[in-house]
Amino acid sequence: MGTPQLTKNQSLVMGALAHSDGPLSAYTILDKLRDQGFRAPLQVYRALDKLLEYGLVHRLESLNAFVACTCPHEHEHDHGVTAFTICEGCGQVTEFHDEAIEQRLSALVRAQSFKxxxxxxxxxxxxxxxx
Amino acid sequence: MGTPQLTKNQSLVMGALAHSDGPLSAYTILDKLRDQGFRAPLQVYRALDKLLEYGLVHRLESLNAFVACTCPHEHEHDHGVTAFTICEGCGQVTEFHDEAIEQRLSALVRAQSFKxxxxxxxxxxxxxxxx
DNA sequence: TCGCACACGTTATAGCATAACGCAATTGAT
DNA sequence: ATCAATTGCGTTATGCTATAACGTGTGCGA
Structure with missing residues (x-):
């Protein structure tokens, strides 16, 4: 079960994120898509929910914002833990992955019997x- | 420079968090402190800002909520990176620290020349x- | 063709956070 | 002693983030 064909709204939201050079809030996406017929936050949030589910988009919790995933070739295999550096100056976000951290976290969490x-x-x- | 004496509002907010068995949102804290004279969100947020600065409280970004720090003896030395497990079932939050993760993250970030x-x-x- | 799942649209509301104003108390340098 | 700067406080208003609840339409398998 890979990534299904995106709907119109999902494609529009994905496009907005992909063409942005930084993270976007849901309301910023809404504003960018008003000319394409978007009128309400839910249109954005519903699309984002699916894109997150498909792994095409990440949510930045500390920013309440969203970015396109930068690992376009890996959408099939779950590439584990994703980490980000977020620059407070220019807003640049860099996504990275690390096996060592993943395994260490996994061990610590397992020690708590936490899933x-x-x-x-x-x-x-x-x-x-x-x- | 240790932790200064807390003001009345700061003590009340700290108390609310310390006596709670889980994270609290700012508005939940506000409600708990209405009997003590709290009337507006800013009274809570201003106290929280200071408590965060002093390291007595942590903010959980993925929850938009706050918890008392569970390392009461270590408020002087910055104890580096703090991590949390958050149970979606019972809401329990467990704080932990790990040198290995801290050092690995530090190395990865340094490779980006990120501060x-x-x-x-x-x-x-x-x-x-x-x- | 019926029922179901899903995407969609809309209005309303809930929840989280800060701006901007003014006042009072404290501190510390001149 | 006094003035200026800082800090905490209270209040009102506002803005940003997210979801509830309702109804519509479409496609598709039983």
Whole structure:
């Protein structure tokens, strides 16, 4: 079961995120898509829910915003934990993955007999250019 | 420079969090403190800002809520990265720290020439009892 | 063709957070 | 002692984020 064909609304939201150079809030997406007929937040949130489910989009919890996934070739295999650096200066977000962290977290959590459903790792700071 | 004496409002908010068995939203805290004279969200948010600054409280980004720090003895030395497991069933939050993860993250971030200001690690799932 | 699942549209509402104003108390330098 | 700067506080208003609840239409398998 891969990624199904996107609906019109899902494609529009995906396009807005893919063409943005940084994260977008749901309401910012709404504003960008008003010319395409969007009128209400739910149109955005419903599309985002599906895109998140398909793994095409990530939610940045510390920003209440969304970014397109930057691993376009890996949408099939669940590529485990995703981490982000988020620059407070320019807003740039960089996605990365690391096996070692994933395994270490997995071990710590297992020691609590805790069953992980979703892991959030977000690092706020300043990128090279904005230091 | 340790933790200064808390003001009345800060103490009340700290007390509400310390006596709660789980995370509280700012508005929930407000409601709990109405009998003590709280009337507006800002009274809570301003106290929380200070408590966060002093390291007595943590913000859970994925929940928009706050918890008392469970490392009461370590408020002086910055104890680095804090991570949480958050049970979707019972709401229980467990705070933990791990040197290995901290160092691995530090190395990955340094490779990007990124300067970390704050790191968020939150693991949503189900605890042993709620599995 | 009936029933079901799903996407969609709309209105209304709930929940989270801050802006902007003014006042009072404290501190510390001159 | 006094003035200026800082900090905490209270209040009103506002803005941003997210979901509830209702109804419509469409496609598709039993």
């Amino acid at each position: 992980t459903e979703k892991t959030t790792i977000e690092i706020r700071g300043h990128c090279k250019s904005c230091a | 970390t200001e704050k790191t968020t690690i939150e693991i949503r799932g189900h605890c042993k009892s709620c599995a």
